[in-house]
Amino acid sequence: MVDRISEEIAEVLEAVWTLEEEDTATIRNVADNAPVEVSKDLIARLSSEGLIMVDEQEHVHLLPKGRLLAEKIIRRHRLAERLICDVLGARVEDSEAAACEYEHVLAEGITNSICTLLGHPRFCPHNKPIPEGDCCRSARDEVEPIVVSCDQLRVGESARVAYFSAREHSRLLKLSALGISPGITIKLIQKWPAYVVQCEETEIALEPEVAHNIYVWRTPAE
Numbered sequence: 001m002v003d004r005i006s007e008e009i010a011e012v013l014e015a016v017w018t019l020e021e022e023d024t025a026t027i028r029n030v031a032d033n034a035p036v037e038v039s040k041d042l043i044a045r046l047s048s049e050g051l052i053m054v055d056e057q058e059h060v061h062l063l064p065k066g067r068l069l070a071e072k073i074i075r076r077h078r079l080a081e082r083l084i085c086d087v088l089g090a091r092v093e094d095s096e097a098a099a100c101e102y103e104h105v106l107a108e109g110i111t112n113s114i115c116t117l118l119g120h121p122r123f124c125p126h127n128k129p130i131p132e133g134d135c136c137r138s139a140r141d142e143v144e145p146i147v148v149s150c151d152q153l154r155v156g157e158s159a160r161v162a163y164f165s166a167r168e169h170s171r172l173l174k175l176s177a178l179g180i181s182p183g184i185t186i187k188l189i190q191k192w193p194a195y196v197v198q199c200e201e202t203e204i205a206l207e208p209e210v211a212h213n214i215y216v217w218r219t220p221a222e
């Protein structure tokens with residue numbers, strides 16, 4: 001049941017969650033915001049499955065079972081938005097449609113991997129909270145590698161490149177040409193007057209903006 005709810009039900013739960021954040025989850029608003037036809041039948045189905053409850057003022061409330069499902073959908077959607085904005089470099093306005101596609105295909109394990117890659121972000125690009133996953137909770141308790149931008153490394157620290165933020169396309173392409181690419185280990189050897197990283201035997205000077213757009217896996221000091 002949890003993994004195989006219909007897309008229709010998922011869309012309604014998502015709309016209710018989002019509207020509840022603004023305290024405006026009425027039947028009418030749910031119908032206006034969900035990208036599917038919200039028929040009386042559909043609402044009745046969600047109610048009979050114990051996912052939602054509609055009160056006398058026509059306000060829709062998520063019941064615990066519905067909340068649990070909605071939380072997962074919202075988490076996938078907002079992490080997909082972060083992925084699309086931060087890693088793929090799309091504009092916030094364009095991330096929405098793509099995120100809607102992603103939320104249906106991301107498996108639970110992949111979702112947690114993406115969350116970890118992005119450093120367990122707490123907010124989506126629209127500043128709405130991203131529900132926590134197991135990965136976020138265990139990241140707080142355990143010392144695990146985290147992703148930081150290259151300019152946050154200490155001088156002398158080595159780290160493996162995770163991804164480039166693709167907004168600076170031409171410059172970042174140049175990085176690949178210089179041998180800096182995801183999976184490669186680099187060492188920060190100087191921050192001032194310019195950032196210099198060592199990559200294999202080569203020393204490469206980076207503009208601050210470029211250093212800021214290289215994200216690396218940092219292994220926290222013991």
Ligand SMILES: [Zn+2]
Pocket residue numbers: 078081124125126127128
């Ligand atoms: Zn968002």
Ligand SMILES: [Zn+2]
Pocket residue numbers: 112115116120121133134135136137139
């Ligand atoms: Zn996480």
